Amino acid sequence: MAEVQVEKLSRSFGAHKALDNVSIDFPDGGFYALLGPSGSGKTTLLRMIAGFDFPDAGSIRIGGEGVERVPVEKRRIGMVFQSYALFPNMSVADNIAFGLSVRGESKSEIAGAVQNALDLVQLGKLGERRPHQLSGGQRQRVALARAIVIKPRVLLLDEPLGALDKALRVDMQIELKRIQREIGITTIFVTHDQEEALTMSDRIGILRDGRLVQEGPPEDIYDSPRSEFAATFLGDANILRGDATEDGIRLPDGTAIAAGSGVRKVAGAKVSCAVRPERIQIAEAAGADQASGNLLRGRVSKRIFAGNSSTYFVDRDGESIKVLVQNSGAEKLAEGANVVLRWSPESTVLISS
């Protein structure tokens, strides 16, 4: 296995910068999610690590070694493409064997390795089928088996679960994690599904327009986003804008909000803060007692029921604030109710816009 380090990587297509000075360390044996909207450069980055494309500037090291002059087949990388790219006219077993046959390994060695890979992805008995005789999830497993059978140092997965329906997707997330742990392989996983990134990975890197916006362990980014983009792309957030004060922010109507962390600015400068909807407590205005912490008053404009939780939209001063409440059977608040919102300074992060 090996760590992957990319440093100051840039790649342009014509005038368009698909990657702009991106530096990331992908730890040895780790599961790293690259997250970003469509066109942010995720596939471009994977293709360069694999060796299908080359940077205009910057370096890529795998296991400490520069790979500039190492061709695709010598990089020892397994890749699952955005479309699985299985060979339709070959059996499942032959699809998986392909990389080994190209290397010229013996028939018996290949047969053993293919069977191991099939067992690992729990398709032991389906080796003779053709791809069109498989379900979407099974095809995905074949693509994965084909990538790992060559015993790569690094596994690159480009939205491998994108084509699957929700239930199958969750099954495959668990399966993929199991396989990754079992073989302990450095994995770089591209997704634009934030929940998938949060639940599966040890680290997340968020890309936007070819730039790395923020990276780190999922909880760090979720709890301490540095920008509005990071706050709203990974999870949901209320963004409040105003002027910086000594300990937080003053909203346009004069309300002071204390912030526990984030990007401090000189008093008076324009600043924003992010508050997660689940960190806010909501109560009917009449019954609300005095308590410390940040406080805003408003009126419920809408409630959206989602089974185990509900989201309240609370209007104040032309703004709408989202509050996520677990449906525990407690009395629900009616639309039109006057409410008090309360949350702690620790749940308030100052961000740059």
Ligand SMILES: Nc1ncnc2c1ncn2[C@@H]1O[C@H](COP(=O)(O)OP(=O)(O)OP(=O)(O)O)[C@@H](O)[C@H]1O
């Ligand atoms: N070969 C190419 N020629 C010209 N432009 C390209 C080429 N490959 C990628 N691009 C452009 O570079 C940008 C980044 O593309 P990339 O495929 O890396 O995005 P992505 O983050 O993988 O998006 P998606 O989530 O839609 O797969 C896009 O604007 C894309 O149009």
Ligand SMILES: [Mg+2]
């Ligand atoms: Mg892509």
